[in-house]
Amino acid sequence: MSQLGLAELEAVYDALAAAINQVGTEQESLFLTKLVLLLANQLGDQTQIEQAITTALRDL
Amino acid sequence: MYIPDQTPRHSVYYNYSIYPFQTPPELRGTTQTYPVVIVGAGPIGLVTALELARYNIPVQVISAEVQVSHGSRAIVFTRRSMEILQQVGIAERMLATAYPWRSGNSIYRGQRVFRLEAPHDEDDRFQPLNNLQQQYVEQYLIEQAQLNPLIELRWGSQVMGVTSFSEHAELQIDTPEGEYTLSCNWLIAADGAKSTIRQVLGLRMEGASYRGRFVIADIKIDIPWPTERLAYFDPDWNRGNTILMHRQPEGIWRLDYQLPPNETPEQALAPESLNTRIQAQLDMVGVTAPWELDWCSVYSARAMTLPDYMHDRIIFTGDAAHMLPIFGVRGANTGFQDAQNLAWKLAMLLKGIGTPKLLTTYSSERVTAAQEIIAEASKSTRFMAPPDRGFRLLRDAVLSLSLTQAFVRPLFHWRTSRPHDYHDSALNALQDDNAQFTAGPAQGMPLQNIRLADNDYLFDHLGAAFHVLYFTDQIVPVAILDAIQTLQHTGIPIQLLTIGNQQRFTDQDGHFAKRYDALTGSAYLVRPDQHVCARWKSLSADQLKAAIYQALGQGA
Ligand SMILES: Cc1cc2nc3c(=O)[nH]c(=O)nc-3n(C[C@H](O)[C@H](O)[C@H](O)COP(=O)(O)OP(=O)(O)OC[C@H]3O[C@@H](n4cnc5c(N)ncnc54)[C@H](O)[C@@H]3O)c2cc1C
Numbered sequence: 001m002s003q004l005g006l007a008e009l010e011a012v013y014d015a016l017a018a019a020i021n022q023v024g025t026e027q028e029s030l031f032l033t034k035l036v037l038l039l040a041n042q043l044g045d046q047t048q049i050e051q052a053i054t055t056a057l058r059d060l
Numbered sequence: 061m062y063i064p065d066q067t068p069r070h071s072v073y074y075n076y077s078i079y080p081f082q083t084p085p086e087l088r089g090t091t092q093t094y095p096v097v098i099v100g101a102g103p104i105g106l107v108t109a110l111e112l113a114r115y116n117i118p119v120q121v122i123s124a125e126v127q128v129s130h131g132s133r134a135i136v137f138t139r140r141s142m143e144i145l146q147q148v149g150i151a152e153r154m155l156a157t158a159y160p161w162r163s164g165n166s167i168y169r170g171q172r173v174f175r176l177e178a179p180h181d182e183d184d185r186f187q188p189l190n191n192l193q194q195q196y197v198e199q200y201l202i203e204q205a206q207l208n209p210l211i212e213l214r215w216g217s218q219v220m221g222v223t224s225f226s227e228h229a230e231l232q233i234d235t236p237e238g239e240y241t242l243s244c245n246w247l248i249a250a251d252g253a254k255s256t257i258r259q260v261l262g263l264r265m266e267g268a269s270y271r272g273r274f275v276i277a278d279i280k281i282d283i284p285w286p287t288e289r290l291a292y293f294d295p296d297w298n299r300g301n302t303i304l305m306h307r308q309p310e311g312i313w314r315l316d317y318q319l320p321p322n323e324t325p326e327q328a329l330a331p332e333s334l335n336t337r338i339q340a341q342l343d344m345v346g347v348t349a350p351w352e353l354d355w356c357s358v359y360s361a362r363a364m365t366l367p368d369y370m371h372d373r374i375i376f377t378g379d380a381a382h383m384l385p386i387f388g389v390r391g392a393n394t395g396f397q398d399a400q401n402l403a404w405k406l407a408m409l410l411k412g413i414g415t416p417k418l419l420t421t422y423s424s425e426r427v428t429a430a431q432e433i434i435a436e437a438s439k440s441t442r443f444m445a446p447p448d449r450g451f452r453l454l455r456d457a458v459l460s461l462s463l464t465q466a467f468v469r470p471l472f473h474w475r476t477s478r479p480h481d482y483h484d485s486a487l488n489a490l491q492d493d494n495a496q497f498t499a500g501p502a503q504g505m506p507l508q509n510i511r512l513a514d515n516d517y518l519f520d521h522l523g524a525a526f527h528v529l530y531f532t533d534q535i536v537p538v539a540i541l542d543a544i545q546t547l548q549h550t551g552i553p554i555q556l557l558t559i560g561n562q563q564r565f566t567d568q569d570g571h572f573a574k575r576y577d578a579l580t581g582s583a584y585l586v587r588p589d590q591h592v593c594a595r596w597k598s599l600s601a602d603q604l605k606a607a608i609y610q611a612l613g614q615g616a
Contacts, residue, residue, distance in 0.1 A: 033457035041467045 062234035064126045064216040072280050072354045073310040074195045076127045079202070081216030086240040093228060094120050095410060097244035099219050099257060101125070103134065103194065104378030104395035105250030106201035110148035111403030113210040114524035115553075115588075117410055120242070121211065122233065124218040128202070131355035132193035132278050134392035135308050140479040140506065142186035143519055143590070144396045150200040151186070157196065157309050160187030164289035166462075166472040173462040174472035183510050183575065185517040189476065191287060191308050194392070219251065222260050224372045246406060247374045250399075255380035261371060265383065267364030267434055272445035273319045275328050275358055277338055278312050281351035289474065291444075293459050297340035300452070302444045304387075305341075312354060315341055318445055325358035361385040361441050365430035369398075369423040377402055382430045387440045390433055393477035398426050404524070404588035408612060413552055418613030421487055429480035436475050443471065479506045482591055489585070489594030489607040490615070500576035500584070501592045507584075510572050512565055518572075519590070525553035526608065527586040530599065531578035533561040543601035547608055553588070554608065587611055 004012065023031045040049045068076035085091070096112060098105045101123035109119045137145070137158070145151045166174040178188035205211040220239070221232040229247040233240055249257040258265075290305040301318035308314060315338055319328050327333060334356060342351070365382035369375060378395035402422045408414030446452035458468045482488070483504035494503045501508050510518040528544065530536060536558060547554050559565045559572050560580065567573055576584065583599035584592055585607050594607035609615060 029453055030456055030460065033453050034461055037454075037457055037461060037468065038465070041465075 061236065061238060062124075062216075062218045063236055064124060064218075066126060069127060069130050071131075071195075072352055073312060074193065076195075077199075078126050079213065079215040080126065081236050082214070083237055084214055084217075084235075084240065084242075086242060087235070087237055091241075091243065094118070094242070094244040096120075096246045096248065096406065097122065097229075097231065097242060098248040098250055099123075099231070100250030100252060100378070100380065101198075101202070101213060101215070102129070102250060102252055102378065103197055103201065103392050104399050105248070106198065106205060107144065107148055107396055108248055108250060108377060108399040108403055109205055109211050110201065110208065111399055111524075112407055113205075113208050114147070115404065115407030115411070116210065117407050118210045119212070120214060120244075121205070122214045122217050122219060122231070122242070124216070126215045128198040129194045131276075131357060132195065132308060132312070132314065134194045134197070134386075134389070135191050135306060135314060136389035136393075136476075137190045137192065137197070138389065138393045138477050139184060139186040139188050139190075140477075141393045141396045142190060143506070143509070144400050145197075146185075146519060147400070147522070147524075148201070149204050150197070153200050154190065154192055154197065155186075158190040158192040159287040159307060159309055160190050161287035161289075161307075162188045163286075164291070164474045166291045166293065166474075168293045168459050168462060171463060173459075174469045176473060178476070181508075183508065183517075185509055185511075185519060189389070191306065193308055193310075193312070196309075197392075219256050222247065222257050222374070224261065224374055226372055229373045245373060246410075248402070249374060249376045249380045250378045250395075251380050253379040253383050255376070257374065258366070258376065258380055261374070263366055263371070263376075265364035266367055267362070267383075268438065269364065270361040270385070270441055270445060270447050271321070272447070273323070273325065273328070273358055273360045274445075275315075275317055275319060275334070275337075275356060277315045277334060277356040278308070278354040279315065279338060279351040280311050280354055281313055281342075281347070282311060282349045283307070283313060283347055291472075291474070292341070292344070294456070295341070295344055297344060298337070300456075303341055305345075317341070319358070328358055329356055359386070361387070361445060363434040363438050363441065365427060365434060367427060369426060370420060375402065375406070375422070377426075381426070382434075384430070384433055385437045385441045387444050388433075388437050388474065388476045390437055390477045394430065394433060397429065397480060400589045401426055407524075411551060413550070413612060415613035418487070421485060421613065425480070425482050425485055428484075432480065433477070440475050481505050485593070486615070487587070487593050487611045487613065489603070489610055491603065492594040492607065493597040494595055496597055497577045497595060499574070500578070500595065503592055503594065505592055507586055507590050507592065508575060510565075510575065512572075518565075521557065522586075522590060523553075523555060525555045525588055526611070528554065528556050528599075528604065529559060529576070529584040529586065530556060531559045531567075531573050531576070531582045532563065532580045534580065537601075539601040540599060540604065543604050547605065552608065552612070585611070 096119045098121045162178040223230045231242040287307045292303040304316040306314040362383040377398040384390040446455045461468045488503045581598040585594040593611045
């Protein structure tokens with residue numbers, strides 16, 4: 001699995017923050033759910049997605 | 061004293077007939093124990109009665125009502141249902157007025173985001189889906205039953221109680237002329253979703269009840285659209301909810317929409333609320349024609365089944381046995397398969413050919429089918445009417461993506477009722493060549509119809525019996541003919557249908573053999589409910605006999 005370099009990760013970080021601010025609280029969950037579905041489809045690996053869900057559920 | 065409602069129900073297109081109560085022998089002082097009594101003259105009770113009569117079993121059918129279904133209720137009948145209804149003799153009559161169809165559309169923000177065509181095979185006589193109101197189906201079944209001297213219909217007779225014994229059951233029945241007790245060896249409970257018999261026995265269904273409530277409204281209106289399923293997601297006038305539209309004969313359209321949470325059925329059915337919502341939907345789809353309401357009702361989606369359909373001499377079938385969400389047109393279509401599965405097994409047992417074990421496979425096969433349907437239907441329900449925040453968010457994300465992203469569109473798939481596959485049935489042959497076939501219906505599956513000639517199909521030739529489909533271009537081996545004759549002499553209904561050169565079905569172009577992956581000497585053994593229980597690349601007489609005994613529950 002490829003990993004992002006620091007510069008790329010920072011760019012994604014900024015873009016995601018900007019998008020969340022742009023959609024506003026009401027549509028934030030919908031936006032994030034859409035994003036996950038799009039990325040999941042691009043990743044094309046059910047196990048990796050389920051592992052990511054588990055990881056994201058941790059330490060909330 | 062029970063007085064049924066004798067006023068014909070109101071409808072703008074259907075004329076309700078009254079089937080009057082008639083004094084039964086029990087109220088004139090004669091009593092007897094009947095072999096089979098069916099409680100319920102809905103579609104499932106009636107098909108069960110007609111099916112049993114095909115095997116020469118007499119039946120008494122008891123109904124609290126004196127007329128057919130209030131409103132259209134089940135309107136979509138699948139190909140498999142049509143094949144079953146053909147056997148009981150009403151398919152042709154239904155097709156005279158039913159609307160056949162096969163395409164479903166999902167619409168979001170004015171855009172058609174998904175369209176699915178149910179496959180239609182040129183070997184099939186019936187279209188994948190056929191729309192006709194339940195009143196007509198019941199009427200045709202009743203008229204068919206009235207012609208049959210083996211069937212007695214007792215209208216206006218309400219079952220109040222039931223007592224179960226190990227060898228018989230007794231019903232307490234209330235009528236306009238007073239109460240009586242009816243005794244029978246086998247009692248079939250086809251008394252619908254609110255089954256009195258299920259309640260009296262204290263039996264509980266297992267599964268899920270969804271919170272969403274839906275209004276069904278049938279309106280008379282002229283809309284010049286083809287017969288297709290239309291599903292509108294999240295429209296402006298009913299945010300977050302789904303609206304279905306279905307075309308029915310007689311210029312009727314059904315609108316089916318989900319209610320906002322916390323609204324009561326009374327509020328939902330108040331004329332003002334109905335009118336506003338129906339008009340809002342029509343406005344949205346650009347229909348300006350005038351309309352008139354025929355019937356409306358509220359229902360909630362449930363996906364539940366009894367875990368066992370047999371309790372001593374009481375057998376549950378249809379809605380009395382299970383409650384299924386109607387999104388996939390599952391209520392009646394599932395019940396017909398119950399009726400057909402039950403009838404031959406009970407008939408064989410009553411004739412002393414089948415074993416009690418055979419009859420218990422009615423419960424095991426159909427409970428498994430119901431559980432499978434529930435799992436599948438629950439997926440549709442979660443998409444059509446998301447039960448919680450998580451499912452709602454995912455559904456809304458899919459709706460939003462569907463406008464531009466093709467990969468989410470298959471999630472709109474409207475799973476419709478399918479014939480169940482009894483692949484793990486205890487009635488299937490233990491030793492056959494099932495796994496070696498590369499085509500044709502496998503063990504447990506219903507037969508594939510074959511078009512033999514113009515307006516002539518394989519299913520037209522099937523009767524109330526086991527069938528051996530035997531493929532050969534030569535003469536049928538004597539040993540096989542002898543085996544079939546021996547079985548017939550013991551009272552087993554079994555028919556040989558030969559396929560090939562100079563046979564019953566000539567199969568000139570080899571199409572039949574090809575679809576069934578058959579060579580000379582290959583054979584399929586088909587149960588009376590048209591499901592395959594064994595198939596051989598090359599049939600031997602001994603294997604045929606063993607498979608028949610297995611299918612009658614006489615196996616080890
Ligand atoms: C509002 C509504 C809409 C529906 N829409 C659809 C649909 O679009 N598609 C679909 O596939 N299905 C639909 N269904 C379900 C479908 O109508 C049923 O699955 C089907 O009618 C089941 O048939 P049944 O014979 O098991 O029971 P029912 O049709 O309910 O028949 C029950 C019978 O039992 C009798 N009975 C009940 N209690 C007693 C008693 N105590 N004594 C004597 N007799 C009694 C009744 O008189 C009746 O004859 C709908 C149901 C409803 C209520």
